[in-house]
Amino acid sequence: MTDPKNPYLPEVATILETVQETHNIKTFRVRFDDEAKMAAFKFEPGQVGQLSAPGIGESTFVINSPPTRMDYLQFSVMRAGEVTTMLHGLNAGDKVGVRAPLGNAFPYEAMKGKDIVFVGGGIGMAPLRTLFLYMLDNRADYGKIRLLYGARSPLDMAFSAELPEWLSRKDVETTLTIDREAEGWEHRVGLIPNVLLEMAPAAKNCVAITCGPPIMIKFTLEALKKLGFEDEQIVTTLEKRMKCGIGICGRCNIGSSYVCVDGPVYTYAQLKALPNEL
Amino acid sequence: MAAVKFIASEKLPEWIKALAGTRRVLVPVEEGGGVVFRPYDPARKPVFGSDATAPPKAAVFPASQELFSYAYGKDAEDPGKTTLALTPKVEAEPTVVFGAKPCGARGFLIFDPVYVGKKFPDPYYIAAREATAFVTMACAAVENTCFCHWVGSGPADTAGSDVLLTPVAGGYLAEAVSDKGAALLEGPYFADGAAKVQEAEDVKAASRAALGEAPDIADAPAALLAAFDDMDFWRDQSDKCISCGACTYLCPTCYCFSITDEGVGNTGRRLRSWDACMHFQFTLEASGHNPRPTKAHRLKNRVGHKFSYYPTLHEGLIACCGCGRCVKSCPVSVDIREIVQNAVARAKG
Numbered sequence: 001m002t003d004p005k006n007p008y009l010p011e012v013a014t015i016l017e018t019v020q021e022t023h024n025i026k027t028f029r030v031r032f033d034d035e036a037k038m039a040a041f042k043f044e045p046g047q048v049g050q051l052s053a054p055g056i057g058e059s060t061f062v063i064n065s066p067p068t069r070m071d072y073l074q075f076s077v078m079r080a081g082e083v084t085t086m087l088h089g090l091n092a093g094d095k096v097g098v099r100a101p102l103g104n105a106f107p108y109e110a111m112k113g114k115d116i117v118f119v120g121g122g123i124g125m126a127p128l129r130t131l132f133l134y135m136l137d138n139r140a141d142y143g144k145i146r147l148l149y150g151a152r153s154p155l156d157m158a159f160s161a162e163l164p165e166w167l168s169r170k171d172v173e174t175t176l177t178i179d180r181e182a183e184g185w186e187h188r189v190g191l192i193p194n195v196l197l198e199m200a201p202a203a204k205n206c207v208a209i210t211c212g213p214p215i216m217i218k219f220t221l222e223a224l225k226k227l228g229f230e231d232e233q234i235v236t237t238l239e240k241r242m243k244c245g246i247g248i249c250g251r252c253n254i255g256s257s258y259v260c261v262d263g264p265v266y267t268y269a270q271l272k273a274l275p276n277e278l
Numbered sequence: 279m280a281a282v283k284f285i286a287s288e289k290l291p292e293w294i295k296a297l298a299g300t301r302r303v304l305v306p307v308e309e310g311g312g313v314v315f316r317p318y319d320p321a322r323k324p325v326f327g328s329d330a331t332a333p334p335k336a337a338v339f340p341a342s343q344e345l346f347s348y349a350y351g352k353d354a355e356d357p358g359k360t361t362l363a364l365t366p367k368v369e370a371e372p373t374v375v376f377g378a379k380p381c382g383a384r385g386f387l388i389f390d391p392v393y394v395g396k397k398f399p400d401p402y403y404i405a406a407r408e409a410t411a412f413v414t415m416a417c418a419a420v421e422n423t424c425f426c427h428w429v430g431s432g433p434a435d436t437a438g439s440d441v442l443l444t445p446v447a448g449g450y451l452a453e454a455v456s457d458k459g460a461a462l463l464e465g466p467y468f469a470d471g472a473a474k475v476q477e478a479e480d481v482k483a484a485s486r487a488a489l490g491e492a493p494d495i496a497d498a499p500a501a502l503l504a505a506f507d508d509m510d511f512w513r514d515q516s517d518k519c520i521s522c523g524a525c526t527y528l529c530p531t532c533y534c535f536s537i538t539d540e541g542v543g544n545t546g547r548r549l550r551s552w553d554a555c556m557h558f559q560f561t562l563e564a565s566g567h568n569p570r571p572t573k574a575h576r577l578k579n580r581v582g583h584k585f586s587y588y589p590t591l592h593e594g595l596i597a598c599c600g601c602g603r604c605v606k607s608c609p610v611s612v613d614i615r616e617i618v619q620n621a622v623a624r625a626k627g
Contacts, residue, residue, distance in 0.1 A: 007398040008345045008537075008550070012362050054348035054362065054548060055541040081564030095350065095362035214567070241563050243537045246398035249553070250534030251561050253579075254569075255503065256587035261397070275506040277569050277579075 002099050007246050010052055010097025011037060016072050017092050021158035022151075024079040025123060026088050029065075029072040030096055042101075043067055045108055045130040046237060046265045049100025050245045051075050053090060057083040060242045060260070062127040063100060068137035073098065076158060078123045102245040103264050106131045106209065106235060115143040117201040119220050121150050121192050121212025125158055127237045127264075128211055132172075139171055146201055150177040150192040150216075154185055175199060193219035196227075203228035209235045214278070221268060231269035238264045238278070254278070281460050282475060283468040286449040293467040294318055294376055301372035304337050306330040315375065326377045326415055333382040333530035333601065334375040338406045339389065342551040345402065345537070350544040368401045370409035374462065381426050381601040383412035383438035385530025388588070388597045392533060402550075411458045414439040415450070416478075417485045423602030425615055428492045431600055433485035444478035451478035495585070498618050501625035502586035505578075511624060512574035515581075515617045518610040519573045523554030525604035525612070531584070531597050534560075555580050581617050 003009045012033050019027040028051070032038040045066055052058030059081075065074035079088050090096065108131060116135060120128040128147075135142050147166065151157040157176070166174045177188035177195045188195050192212070201208070208229055210220050217236065224234055240252035240259045247261040255275040257263065271278075285293060295318070297303050304315040305324040312331030316322070346366040353359035375383070386407065393403035417424075417433035426432055436442050440459030443450040451474045454460035505511050526532040536553040540546055553560060556576050562568045570576045588597035598614070605613050 002398070006366055006368065006401050008400075008402075008548075009364060009366050012364060052539075054364065055350075055539050055546050057539050058537060058548075084564060093359065095360055097362075097364065239563070240569065241561050243535070243553075247395065248392055248398070248400065248533070249536070250555065250583070251553075253583070253587065255506070255582070256590045275503065277506075277575070 002102065002246075007099065008244070010050065010054075010058075010099045013073075013096050013098045015090060015092050015094050015096060018090070019161070021076060021160065022156050025076055025158045026079070027064075027074060027076045027158070028087075028090065028096070029074050030098065031072050032098070033095075038070075041070070041073075044101070044105030045134045046104065046106035046127060047101035048103045048245070048260075048264060049073070049075065049098050050102065050242075051077070051087070052083075052097040052099075053087060053094070054097060056086040058097070058099075058243075059083045059087070060102075060239070060245060062130060062237070062264075064126040064129045066130050066134035066137060068134055073100070076123065076126045099245060103260055104262065106237075106265050107267075108134060111207050112141045113143065113205075115201070115206040116145045117199075117206060117208045118145075118147040118149070119192060119196055119208060119210040119212070119224075120148070121216040121220075122152070122156065123158065124210075124212030124216070125149050126211075128209060129159060131209060136169075136172065143205065144173070145171070146173045146175070146199065148175045148177070148192060148196055148199060150179075150195065150212075152179050154178060154182050191219070192216055193223040196220060196223045200227060203230070203233060207233050207235060211237050231272060232267055234268035236266060236268065236271070238266065240264075281452075281454040281463050282471040283452045283463050284446075284449055284471040284474050285443075285452055285467050285469070289467040290450070291320070293465060294324070295320060296465055296467075297374050297376070297462065301374060303374045303376050304334060305376050306378070315378070318376070324377055327419075329379045329417075329421070329601065329603075330382070331603075331607070332528055333385060333603065334378045334412075335382075335385060335530055335532075337373055337375045338386060338410050339403065339533065339552075340406075342549055343402065345548045345550055347547040348541070348545065368405055370405035373406075373410045374413060375410060376413045377443075378412060378414050379417055379601070380414045380433065380435040380437075380439055380442065381431060381599040382530050383414050384426075384431055384435055384599045385438070385601075387438045388531040388595065388599070389533050391592045391595070411440040411456075411462060412438060413441040413443060413459070413462065416442055416444040416482055418445045418481055420485050420488045421602065421606070423606040424489060424600065425492070425602055426600035427486070427489045428495060428615070429596040429598050429600045432482075433489070434482035444481055446474045446477045446481065451475065493619060493622075495618055495622055497622050497625060499586040499589050501621045502578075502582045502618075504625050505621050506582070508624070509574060511620075512578045513572075515620065516572075516574040516577040516612075519556070519577055519612050520610055521556050521558065521573050521576070522609060523556040524607050524609065525614075526554040526556055526580070527552060528603040528607050530599050530601055530603075555583075577612075577617070581614060581621075584614075585618050 303318040
């Protein structure tokens with residue numbers, strides 16, 4: 001909860017449970033200690049929060065649970081730097097601070113009635129998960145929904161516990177892929193952009209939402225262009241080093257656009273209009 | 279508010295002393311080979327002639343300040359559970375910044391639209407801003423690093439000041455600029471200033487004339503954007519830069535900060551501290567990726583922010599007060615005026 005009087009003051013929350021998704025991704029499910037604030041908390045899919053453990057520090061993560069499921073707020077943290085390494089030491093019962101919601105959201109209203117194709121790579125699946133689950137919970141509002149989710153190997157795939165359900169649902173088409181053959185793997189093998197080209201989703205009345213490592217994004221954009229997607233039909237969400245999360249501290253800007261308030265969600269058309277500084 | 283008074287030079291210390299009796303008064307004094315703003319001390323002689331080495335930025339925006347303290351504990355009802363208490367520290371001491379040049383006060387006009395924003399107003403900044411008044415001193419002389427007239431300001435700019443003092447024979451003409459300022463012009467130290475108004479106007483006009491004509495930089499916002507991908511241009515501009523960050527720390531308008539925690543055991547605090555976009559670490563991501571990996575990228579962002587991105591977001595206001603500290607204190611003579619002019623010239627072809 002972002003305190004309207006003091007946007008730097010986190011709301012104290014408790015970790016209800018954690019999931020060790022992969023060797024370096026850990027999921028935290030948290031609730032604000034103040035139940036009234038938890039009940040009043042509103043956010044939109046794609047918005048982020050600043051998750052912190054006072055004494056350790058603060059970092060920005062997408063709220064990857066959907067606003068349709070408010071038992072807890074979920075953050076999935078990839079161990080990469082000092083703060084995330086320390087956060088990985090936290091477990092159920094530990095206290096954290098949360099400043100949320102921050103930033104903009106996916107244009108989920110404008111996507112109503114359209115076909116949707118999600119293309120997620122690695123931890124880039126986290127922000128897509130929010131919108132994917134939101135759409136499943138409002139299934140009638142959207143057309144055909146396809147999810148392409150890739151990781152280096154089966155062991156690098158987060159949200160494994162949920163994948164069987166996603167795969168078995170008849171109202172979505174879920175495709176999983178890994179970079180190289182692995183024993184026991186029953187799904188696709190191949191780089192995400194190549195698998196996407198084979199899937200060949202029709203661009204007409206469709207929106208592609210993609211997130212992943214920069215190299216994957218680069219070739220996924222190329223693949224989507226080949227498939228006939230216009231720049232306005234491609235949506236992505238960015239990450240930058242952030243501190244304040246409220247457009248002041250001055251490090252996440254791309255020209256005059258502040259990723260923490262004007263983003264993190266941009267269409268490819270919007271990104272192209274910004275200075276080239278990703 | 280329209281008070282125009284005269285204070286004789288020998289009365290000035292009495293006035294400052296009286297002000298300091300009920301609030302913090304920061305004055306420019308010599309320290310460590312420079313001139314910096316420090317709490318008034320009768321034993322230290324203020325330096326009013328030339329501009330201070332460092333601006334009075336810290337009066338409102340401390341170099342490091344506590345956002346809140348934290349304490350982990352044990353739940354008294356259930357010792358198997360931990361607790362976490364966060365205590366914010368939003369407080370501001372009534373302060374008068376005395377004897378800054380007008381540019382030093384104007385710097386906060388650049389902070390205001392960002393920190394007093396509509397969506398996320400910054401309570402720490404707002405409290406300090408409201409508690410602080412600026413008694414500035416119009417420049418009787420200008421330096422060759424001064425360029426306030428490029429950015430819509432001037433040596434007697436009242437924007438951001440509460441009282442403007444102008445040096446005249448035997449003392450200072452004191453003009454209240456705001457109600458806050460008018461309230462400071464009380465006491466037995468003042469005489470009527472009407473007879474000195476013309477002399478003060480002449481001093482202001484002479485300083486303004488000494489600055490000469492300002493070049494036309496109206497095209498700078500577009501010119502800097504147009505140069506964005508021309509990294510050869512930016513490498514040329516930044517060749518000398520040693521990424522020390524002196525320009526940002528001494529800048530009255532540089533408002534970027536970092537947030538860090540410091541603690542021992544179960545207690546500690548979260549701090550916000552000045553940060554500098556000239557440093558490699560400023561935008562370095564945990565993955566190792568850095569969107570501004572070289573000093574050329576970083577200098578581009580600093581100049582671009584001040585003369586293009588910020589004005590685009592804030593009705594043309596240039597995020598520079600033209601004080602020239604970044605020029606004067608740069609160890610390798612990087613000159614932001616040259617960079618802006620070079621970008622404008624580049625765009626003209």
